[in-house]
Amino acid sequence: MVNFSGGCLCGAIRYEVSGDLVRVVNCHCDDCRRVTGSAFATNVFVKEDDLVVTLGEPKKFEHIANSGSKRIKEFCPNCGSQLFSTTLGRPITSLKVGSIDDASFIKPTINLFWSRAIPCARLSSDLINYDEMPDKK
Ligand SMILES: [Zn+2]
Ligand SMILES: [Zn+2]
DSSP: OEEEEEEOSSSSOEEEEEEOEEEEEEEOSHHHHHHHTSSOEEEEEEEGGGEEEEESOOEEEEEEOTTSSEEEEEEOTTTOOEEEEEETTOOEEEEEGGGBSOOTTOOOOEEESGGGOOGGGSOOTTSOOOSSOOOOO
């Protein structure tokens, strides 16, 4: 059982989750890459009933997924942050990990669509790590 909160970049949409995580995946499918604008998406699946939107109303976008099923993406109409994704008729919601206020407890267990992963999704230990934004020279 976990309790956590989250929201979008501008703060117009806020949500709370109370329940058990169904699963946590890193998804490398084309849709996840496109919708996040990032190398891959870490998706946190929860039961629909365990998620409550406490502020604002997300905008919805329907599309057909690679699997052929109808998916609904929900995002902030003001700042565009991606928040939720659901499949029509299934009581499970996937949350984008980046929307969670403190996601330090989140541990993905699988990579989905690994065959489609782009090279920069394979995180390298050779990178130089700055704790914050370094000073401009
Ligand atoms: Zn927003
Ligand atoms: Zn995906």
